[in-house]
Amino acid sequence: MKIIIVGCGKVGSALAESLSKEDHDITVIDIDRDVINQLTNTVDIIGVEGNGASLIVQKEAGITEAEILIATTVSDEVNMLCCLIAKKSNKDIKTIVRVRNPIYLDEVGFFREELGLTMVINPERAAAREIARLLRFPSAMKIDTLSGGRVELLKFRIEKGSPLDGEKIMNLSQEIRNSIQICSVERGDEVFIANGSTELKVGDRVSFLASPLNASNFFKTIHIETHAVKDTMIIGGSKLAYYLSKMLLDAGIDVKIIERDRARCMELDEALEKATVINGDGTEETVIMEEGLEKAQSIVALTNIDEENILLSLYAKKHNEKAKIVTKVNRMMFDSIVEEIDIGTIVHTRSIVVDIVAGTVRAMQNSQGRSKVETLVNILDGKAEALELVIREDSEVTDVPLQELKLKDNLIVACIRRRNNIIYPRGGNSIKVGDRVVIVTTHQGLNDITDILGEKR
Amino acid sequence: MNFASILYILGTLIEVEGALFIAPAVVSLFYRESEGFIYFSFAMVCAIVGRLITINKVKKQIYYAKEGFISVAFGWIIMSVVGCIPFVLTGEIPHFTDALFETVSGFTTTGSSILSDVESLSHCSLFWRSLTHWIGGMGVFVFILAILPKTGAQNMHLLRSESPGPDVGKLVPKLGDSAKILYIIYFAMTVLQIIILLIARMPLFDAVTLTFGTAGTGGFGIRNTSIAEYTYIQQLIISIFMILFGVNFNFYFFIIIRHSLKEAFKMDEVRTYLAIIALSTAAIMINAKNMFESVSDGFIQSFFQVSSIITTTGYSTADFNEWPALSKVILVSLMFIGACAGSTGGGFKVSRLIIMAKAYIRELMHFIHPRLVRNIYMDDRKIKDETVSGVMVYLVSYVLVLMVSLLVISLDGFDFETNFTAVMATLNNIGPGLSHVGPAGNFKDFSILSKYILSFDMLAGRLELYPMLLLFSPGTWRKK
Numbered sequence: 001m002k003i004i005i006v007g008c009g010k011v012g013s014a015l016a017e018s019l020s021k022e023d024h025d026i027t028v029i030d031i032d033r034d035v036i037n038q039l040t041n042t043v044d045i046i047g048v049e050g051n052g053a054s055l056i057v058q059k060e061a062g063i064t065e066a067e068i069l070i071a072t073t074v075s076d077e078v079n080m081l082c083c084l085i086a087k088k089s090n091k092d093i094k095t096i097v098r099v100r101n102p103i104y105l106d107e108v109g110f111f112r113e114e115l116g117l118t119m120v121i122n123p124e125r126a127a128a129r130e131i132a133r134l135l136r137f138p139s140a141m142k143i144d145t146l147s148g149g150r151v152e153l154l155k156f157r158i159e160k161g162s163p164l165d166g167e168k169i170m171n172l173s174q175e176i177r178n179s180i181q182i183c184s185v186e187r188g189d190e191v192f193i194a195n196g197s198t199e200l201k202v203g204d205r206v207s208f209l210a211s212p213l214n215a216s217n218f219f220k221t222i223h224i225e226t227h228a229v230k231d232t233m234i235i236g237g238s239k240l241a242y243y244l245s246k247m248l249l250d251a252g253i254d255v256k257i258i259e260r261d262r263a264r265c266m267e268l269d270e271a272l273e274k275a276t277v278i279n280g281d282g283t284e285e286t287v288i289m290e291e292g293l294e295k296a297q298s299i300v301a302l303t304n305i306d307e308e309n310i311l312l313s314l315y316a317k318k319h320n321e322k323a324k325i326v327t328k329v330n331r332m333m334f335d336s337i338v339e340e341i342d343i344g345t346i347v348h349t350r351s352i353v354v355d356i357v358a359g360t361v362r363a364m365q366n367s368q369g370r371s372k373v374e375t376l377v378n379i380l381d382g383k384a385e386a387l388e389l390v391i392r393e394d395s396e397v398t399d400v401p402l403q404e405l406k407l408k409d410n411l412i413v414a415c416i417r418r419r420n421n422i423i424y425p426r427g428g429n430s431i432k433v434g435d436r437v438v439i440v441t442t443h444q445g446l447n448d449i450t451d452i453l454g455e456k457r
Numbered sequence: 458m459n460f461a462s463i464l465y466i467l468g469t470l471i472e473v474e475g476a477l478f479i480a481p482a483v484v485s486l487f488y489r490e491s492e493g494f495i496y497f498s499f500a501m502v503c504a505i506v507g508r509l510i511t512i513n514k515v516k517k518q519i520y521y522a523k524e525g526f527i528s529v530a531f532g533w534i535i536m537s538v539v540g541c542i543p544f545v546l547t548g549e550i551p552h553f554t555d556a557l558f559e560t561v562s563g564f565t566t567t568g569s570s571i572l573s574d575v576e577s578l579s580h581c582s583l584f585w586r587s588l589t590h591w592i593g594g595m596g597v598f599v600f601i602l603a604i605l606p607k608t609g610a611q612n613m614h615l616l617r618s619e620s621p622g623p624d625v626g627k628l629v630p631k632l633g634d635s636a637k638i639l640y641i642i643y644f645a646m647t648v649l650q651i652i653i654l655l656i657a658r659m660p661l662f663d664a665v666t667l668t669f670g671t672a673g674t675g676g677f678g679i680r681n682t683s684i685a686e687y688t689y690i691q692q693l694i695i696s697i698f699m700i701l702f703g704v705n706f707n708f709y710f711f712i713i714i715r716h717s718l719k720e721a722f723k724m725d726e727v728r729t730y731l732a733i734i735a736l737s738t739a740a741i742m743i744n745a746k747n748m749f750e751s752v753s754d755g756f757i758q759s760f761f762q763v764s765s766i767i768t769t770t771g772y773s774t775a776d777f778n779e780w781p782a783l784s785k786v787i788l789v790s791l792m793f794i795g796a797c798a799g800s801t802g803g804g805f806k807v808s809r810l811i812i813m814a815k816a817y818i819r820e821l822m823h824f825i826h827p828r829l830v831r832n833i834y835m836d837d838r839k840i841k842d843e844t845v846s847g848v849m850v851y852l853v854s855y856v857l858v859l860m861v862s863l864l865v866i867s868l869d870g871f872d873f874e875t876n877f878t879a880v881m882a883t884l885n886n887i888g889p890g891l892s893h894v895g896p897a898g899n900f901k902d903f904s905i906l907s908k909y910i911l912s913f914d915m916l917a918g919r920l921e922l923y924p925m926l927l928l929f930s931p932g933t934w935r936k937k
Binding site: 020041045 | 522613614626627629630631632633634841
């Protein structure tokens with residue numbers, strides 16, 4: 001698809017990179033030529049220099065032929081203006097706009113209907129939603145939903161003393177194997193797609209597919225706590241903290257926010273009636289200890305500095321082993337190192353946005369009948385992905401038992417949803433028309449169910 | 458430096474060249490020439506060698522600007538060395554240095570020759586000689602990018618190192634698609650020229666080979682008199698197509714893909730280029746009128762020579778060595794100017810000239826208004842100051858290469874005019890110069906050292922200096 005991205009900040013660049021890998025034609029618009037040059041040197045896209053809200057610049061970027069415009073400049077208003085102009089010059093264009101100011105939060109519906117924006121994305125809110133989900137289910141490091149919430153892809157780490165340590169997947173009990181499907185194992189820098197002979201070890205980060213209920217049962221059988229937390233301590237009072245607190249308070253979880261800036265504390269206190277707002281430096285030992293770091297059930301590090309967040313989480317882990325710890329990290333660069341450290345769940349705000357937008361783009365493409373991928377979830381920084389496909393027609397892979405198909409290496413058919421039943425397929429199962437199939441693989445750019453086959457002879 | 462990546466791309470290059478050798482082999486079947494067998498077996502050798510090199514996929518396909526430069530510089534050298542071997546094997550050009558000179562001249566679309574009797578070559582060798590022009594014109598790496606199934610953005614460094622112009626960009630978001638569009642336009646125009654020449658009653662073999670020479674703005678003829686023996690109509694067709702191939706290909710992109718004549722003709726470079734051609738033709742017609750039989754003869758001859766020189770093709774219909782001094786000076790200046798950026802032509806490029814002229818005026822204005830602030834514009838677009846200083850640095854490098862080459866080949870003891878125009882003709886990828894190396898002469902009598910120097914100049918000129926200069930600069934190879 002022809003996509004125009006206005007604004008090449010962190011999110012814009014990450015989007016350009018991720019979407020271009022999926023074979024879209026990407027044109028980026030940015031005021032800063034150096035940013036464009038740097039990006040076009042590493043990603044196969046074209047750049048236009050100028051103000052993205054200007055009609056001439058948009059025309060130069062080919063607005064009339066473009067199918068999607070994504071506005072991610074620093075200013076919400078500019079983003080909306082970009083989309084309005086785009087919509088006027090090309091009424092068929094789909095627009096995705098980033099709006100992060102909480103003021104507009106309740107107006108999103110109006111934007112969509114009256115201004116014709118296809119999708120309004122708020123990165124902080126999306127991240128908050130993900131963190132809230134994790135706090136409600138603290139055993140998982142990461143939760144992604146598939147199949148409209150019927151199946152979840154959960155990631156957890158195997159701790160010392162876990163019954164899974166040293167087990168091969170095929171030796172797990174029949175009960176486990178029928179209720180969940182282990183899809184991938186991350187060990188250090190590497191990602192394996194699981195098969196029967198994969199042996200699990202301490203420190204592995206395991207992703208598995210299950211319905212929410214089965215997931216919780218599975219955690220119980222391997223002795224992992226599954227109750228939602230009752231209280232949380234948020235360090236850093238950013239927008240993300242605001243959204244998160246609001247969601248948690250609505251769910252009946254106690255929230256304590258520690259923020260350095262007094263004025264910001266006042267604002268937060270005004271906006272969040274039930275929250276306890278503490279004015280203090282969250283990186284100071286006396287402050288967080290006094291506020292009960294040792295007893296908190298969950299701790300969320302949301303300051304603006306990655307390093308501070310990571311150190312905070314390490315400190316929290318040391319003094320409060322039981323708590324669920326969530327760490328916000330902006331930069332992806334040190335991902336491989338950070339994932340190694342045992343500091344609970346890492347939340348990348350940027351990749352959350354990228355996943356959501358990429359998923360939406362895919363859905364738009366899908367509605368045009370070009371691709372059959374419904375949702376896609378990155379499991380580890382794009383090294384592996386889970387795709388949900390809808391089988392619409394007969395093909396070489398339908399009605400053939402899986403064991404007879406020559407599948408690609410590093411790929412498994414993780415689950416099949418047939419009407420309301422969820423099947424974790426074994427060799428004897430086959431894919432049928434009408435199924436929704438989840439594939440987990442390290443290969444990228446799969447578009448069609450027939451792509452799961454290896455080299456065609 | 459990622460040598461594995463460089464080696465892989467070079468292997469691909471050898472494979473592609475192997476496939477290209479099939480073309481002359483097929484030609485030899487028509488003419489029942491035994492040389493075809495050599496081409497065919499050599500094609501097999503290339504295919505096997507290329508396959509062996511590329512049999513292992515490179516794990517880390519990371520390319521930075523440095524790897525791009527080095528791959529392109531090495532690629533062109535290897536391509537020329539491989540391409541010259543059939544000439545040696547068939548015995549048509551027995552000396553390796555001569556064969557290499559001829560092939561480099563072919564791939565770089567120069568058209569300088571060491572052959573005094575072109576007509577004695579077999580058809581398949583003539584065909585191969587002209588085919589090198591066609592391949593070299595748009596660039597072999599661009600070709601590889603166009604045919605490779607998936608190309609990463611980092612290959613942009615390859616395109617940038619190979620394509621001429623001060624500021625190389627893509628036409629469409631995907632690099633592979635950009636390369637395809639360029640080759641489709643190139644291919645379509647080539648076919649068009651062949652058809653028109655056939656309609657003008659040129660024999661098929663001549664039409665194809667001369668079109669290859671025109672399309673790549675090369676200049677290898679298949680007759681000893683270059684183009685002089687063909688009819689006026691055929692000459693006119695060739696000169697018009699030379700001009701068309703010397704135009705920035707963005708021009709055709711605007712017309713064909715964007716359907717916008719307005720955008721196309723807004724390009725300052727194309728307008729300046731056409732104006733220079735018109736003015737030079739008129740000046741030479743008047744200045745050299747005693748050399749021509751009639752006004753129409755004068756027009757055709759001066760038009761042909763002007764378009765041949767400015768596009769750096771190097772075909773000739775007249776021995777301009779005999780023309781009056783002013784006309785010769787005009788032609789030598791045109792040698793320097795060259796064609797448009799983003800075309801198949803060589804030289805300094807009209808766009809660089811425009812930027813330089815505007816920067817020059819700006820500097821002069823600075824003397825009058827020391828606090829003057831003025832940007833340089835081309836096509837209604839601001840030109841980055843880096844691009845402007847890049848053009849200046851290019852000019853300096855260009856003059857340096859020119860001077861050093863001139864010094865070395867002066868050892869051979871030819872007159873200044875010969876030496877100077879020989880370097881000009883090779884560095885700008887034109888072909889013939891003046892005096893000894895004029896349209897009637899050739900480069901045969903230079904020493905082996907001079908031939909290597911001139912071959913270097915041709916490669917440096919085609920790749921716009923930097924890749925070749927970097928290849929020989931120690932900083933590139935230092936590990937730090």
